[in-house]
Amino acid sequence: MAPVARYTVLRILVFFGCVCLGYLCGLRSFLLLIVAALASTAISFFALNRFRQETVDVVEDRVEKRRARAQQMREAEDVEED
Template sequence: MARYTLLRLLIFFATLMILWLVGLRSWALLAISAIVSAIISLVALQGVREQFASQIDAKVKARQAKAEAYRTAEDDDEE
């Protein structure tokens, strides 16, 4: 997640600098930079986002399997 956040920030600041160099110098600079960088991140960081989501999914499934194993062990103890 830290990698994704860092990449998002880099994209935002790169967009900010490009728009600043183009001549945009008001509150709109931040707003437009945020919007444009969000669109770029949506496309450019799709792979990183999917990789992170699969890691989270694997952790959730592992915890569910562990909880199910404990439940099964408890049921065996009761019999």
């Protein structure tokens, strides 16, 4: 599974785990979603750090490749204009 998809799935699972735990603790309605969102954010920040870093590395690599490709295209256009 790609790092971006893996991180996204793990974040969703952590959120739903927090929703289930909050529901079992008696939270209901909108408060349940707010508490679950805050708790899952905190848990994901620490527990999924490695996966988040892998995702960042993949995205940075893609951006750098696109920038290099765009630069090559600009240089090729400049050569054609001369």
